[in-house]
Amino acid sequence: MSLFFMRRQVFLVPAFLFSLFFLAFDSLAQQRAINTLNNLPRIEITGGISLHIVSPEPIQKVDVSSHALVGDLLESNVLRLKIVPDSVYLLPRTPDALVVVTIIGETFIAQYQLCFSPPGLGLTPTLLNISPEDCQPLEVSGVGLSTPAMKVHALSLLKNRxxxxxxxxxxxxxxxxxxxxxxxxxxxxxxxxxxxxxxxxxxxxxxxxxxxxxxxxxxxxxxxxxxxxxxxxxxxxxxxxxxxxxxxxxxxxxxxxxxxxxxxxxxxxxxxxxxxxxxxxxxxxxxxx
Missing domain, CATH: 2.60.40.1230 (Gamma-adaptin ear (GAE) domain)
Structure with a gap:
């Protein structure tokens, strides 16, 4: 199941954080040319609890490999995932058959494997920030200058008073x-x-x-x-x-x-x-x- 989302404005993050992100992003992404299912970061998800994934730049597309999960964009860089009510039985519960979530930004692609966790344990994550080591560089057609890059340069102009x-x-x-x-x-x-x-x-x-x-x-x-x-x-x-x-x-x-x-x-x-x-x-x- 593929989900396509339109871009909107993003909230501010200090310029130096974007600089650090992309410096680490360039070096780490070069070390990983191929992703396999076993190498993907694993995240647990529980019925009735939403998982929010925060991207460093606007999200262009999202793909979820199970109809038991739905997602939407709360902001252009905040993806919310949750289990469809009465669809828990569709989620695989064995390590060799997991749900894969693919997130495409302006300049990167990131993938995660989701597994079902029973409610009541209190260990289910509710917020995930996409980190440089989870990303691979990507050239998206039509994206000339990324939003984080524009923000870094715009903030540099404001320093000149x-x-x-x-x-x-x-x-x-x-x-x-x-x-x-x-x-x-x-x-x-x-x-x-x-x-x-x-x-x-x-x-x-x-x-x-x-x-x-x-x-x-x-x-x-x-x-x-x-x-x-x-x-x-x-x-x-x-x-x-x-x-x-x-x-x-x-x-x-x-x-x-x-x-x-x-x-x-x-x-x-x-x-x-x-x-x-x-x-x-x-x-x-x-x-x-």
Whole structure:
């Protein structure tokens, strides 16, 4: 039985943990070219108790070799497995016939063997973190830069607090600025910050990125192309004074007669709206990691 799950946002883990994970991951995975059933990590599972498996990156696919088990994603990197009620009899109870669970992430594949444990013993695990020694490297089609890698680089940008603004705009007691532009392969990182100088909390409604004409006249049709980040460091939320975030885009190009307009709108009928205009030259001058 194969289960396919869509990706969603993941919660934050400190950057150094991701670095340690992938350093260990590269070295350990090279030592194990073939997995056999007897070599797979063994995990016990009990009826009525869910097993939660935490991945270091978003889970792409899951395969479970028994109809007695079902799984779902609580978060993009948290898999929940449990025994289907009245299906315990389908689970093998001998060491030579175990259930295999395969988990595919953005850059790795991991497998575990599950065995049934009777209730009442109190030894059944409820949480499992996928460790580097359980993984093998994997190149998934369509995944250019992994989520953990984007997070590591985005957090490194936030360490730089003394940058002068590349572009800035303001109004209604509110200021926004483009702090840094970085590129990595086919990806562009935009470091944006927002400052609220009023006593009213700013509740973000939308943050939109649109490529539009520099000059708009009544005689021409306005051409606007909206681009969507492939990833962002923090979710959009409300803030009292300051808010800073990093947005990642696939490589973009646009002519000199157009601008990248970053439009922030506030909730409420009379919400404040601020537009930051970024020139293509600002993108071309991006630093590299």
């Amino acid at each position: 003394s940058t002068s603004a590349i572009r800035k705009a303001g109004g209604y007691g509110f200021r926004t600025r483009l702090n840094q532009v970085y590129s990595l392969g086919d990806y562009i990182f935009l470091d944006l910050s927002f400052e609220n100088t009023t006593g009213l909390r700013y509740s973000i409604d939308e943050l939109r990125f649109k490529i539009e004409d520099k000059k708009i006249t009544k005689a021409t049709n306005v051409q606007s192309v909206e681009i969507v980040p492939v990833w962002q460091l923090y979710p959009l939320t409300s803030f009292k004074r300051n808010y800073r975030n990093v947005f990642v885009f696939k490589k973009m190009t646009f002519p000199e007669n157009k601008l990248l307009n970053i439009e922030l709108t506030e909730k409420q009928i009379s919400g404040r709206t601020i537009t930051l205009k970024v020139k293509y030259g600002d993108i071309l001058k991006a630093d590299t990691f």
